[in-house]
Amino acid sequence: MLLINNTTVEPYFNQAVEEYLLNNVADDIVMIWQNQNAIIVGKHQNTLAEINFDFVNQNNIKVVRRLSGGGTVFHDLGNINFTFIKKYEGQNPKIDFKKFLNPVVQMLHKYGINAMFSGKNDLLINGKKISGNAEHIFHRQKKILHHGTLLFSSNLDFLRKSLSDNSAFYTDKAVKSIRSSVCNISDYLSENTGVEHFKNEMIEYFKNLYPTIKTYNFTESDRTMIKQIAGDKYSQWQWNYGYSPKYTFQKKIETEMGNVEILFDVEKGNISNVKIFLSFLPDAEIQNLNFALIGIEHKPEAIKNAINKLQLSNLKNIEFLNWFY
Incomplete structure (x- = not known):
C-alpha cells in the first residue's frame, strides 16, 4: 500500500x-x-x-x-x-x-x-x-x-x-x-x-x-x-x-422592460427546441433570437456572442445572461 x-x-x-x-x-x-x-x-x-x-x-x-x-x-x-x-x-x-x-x-x-x-x-x-x-x-x-x-x-x-x-x-x-x-x-x-x-x-x-x-x-x-x-x-x-444528462431549462422573469419567458432543451451541452418570448421585442426579432440559439453550447460566452450578433436594439446595455441560468 x-x-x-x-x-x-x-x-x-x-x-x-x-x-x-x-x-x-x-x-x-x-x-x-x-x-x-x-x-x-x-x-x-x-x-x-x-x-x-x-x-x-x-x-x-x-x-x-x-x-x-x-x-x-x-x-x-x-x-x-x-x-x-x-x-x-x-x-x-x-x-x-x-x-x-x-x-x-x-x-x-x-x-x-x-x-x-x-x-x-x-x-x-x-x-x-x-x-x-x-x-x-x-x-x-x-x-x-x-x-x-x-x-x-x-x-x-x-x-x-x-x-x-x-x-x-x-x-x-x-x-x-x-x-x-x-x-x-x-x-x-x-x-x-x-x-x-x-x-x-x-x-x-x-x-x-x-x-x-x-x-x-x-x-x-x-x-x-x-x-x-x-x-x-x-x-x-x-x-x-x-457531460450533464439531458435537461430542460425554463424560467419566467418580470423585468422593467416587460416579461421574459425562456424555454429550451440541452443535450450534450448543446441548446435545442428553443422557445423564447420577450414582450418588448417584435415577433420577427424573437424568431431570429430563437433560431440563433439553436445548436450553441449552454455557456455564457456562446449565448452572449449569439445574441450580440443579432444587434437587437432593446437588448443593448441589458444584462441578459442571468435569464439563461
Whole structure:
C-alpha cells in the first residue's frame, strides 16, 4: 500500500490525479489532499442545477466533475480530502462505505470527536454533516475508488452560497444532491488545532494503522501525465458542464422592460427546441433570437456572442445572461 500526501491544491490537477492512479499504479493507495475553492460535482449530475452560477463565477470558484457518482461537495483549504484506491478479488464486489470510513471515524474518536455514520455515506457530529463520501467500482481495473471530505475549518458561508439549490429551473433525470446542515470539526476540538496540523495527524495515523505502508511522492513523469489528463479532460467545459444528462431549462422573469419567458432543451451541452418570448421585442426579432440559439453550447460566452450578433436594439446595455441560468 502507498501513502500519498498530495500537496497540490489545484482542483483540475487533483481530479486528474485519481484517474491517473487508477490506471497507472498497481498498489493500493491512501491519499490525503486539499483543494483551493472548488465545487466537485458527481459524475451523473446536472452541474448547473447544483450550483449558484452567479456566485461561483463572481468568486472564481472552479467547478469540476469527478469520476464517481453521488452528490455535489464544496472544497476549500479548510477541508481535508481522503482517497482510498483498493484492488478487489472475485466477480461481484459490493459498495461498502463503512469499510473505508471506519479508520476515519476511529481517528476522529481518538481526538474525542463523537463522529457517527448517517445514511449510506455521511459522517455527522451532533446531527450535522462533516463528511460526504462517494464510491465507485471500476471493473476494468478491478479496483474500488472511495473518496470523502472532512470539513475541518471550511468557510461554511461560501459553502452554502456556492451550493444554493438552483434546480427549480431544470427538469432532468440527473442525480440530485441532498442538502444537509453542516459544521466544522475544529468547533468540537478542545485544543486550538490548525488544519495543517490535523492533516499531518491523519497522515501519521494511517502510517501507524498500516505498518507496511510506503510513502510515495509523484515523479516528474507522474506530474507531466497528470497535467495532460487535467488539461484534456478536467479543465474542459465539455466534461464539467456538457457531460450533464439531458435537461430542460425554463424560467419566467418580470423585468422593467416587460416579461421574459425562456424555454429550451440541452443535450450534450448543446441548446435545442428553443422557445423564447420577450414582450418588448417584435415577433420577427424573437424568431431570429430563437433560431440563433439553436445548436450553441449552454455557456455564457456562446449565448452572449449569439445574441450580440443579432444587434437587437432593446437588448443593448441589458444584462441578459442571468435569464439563461
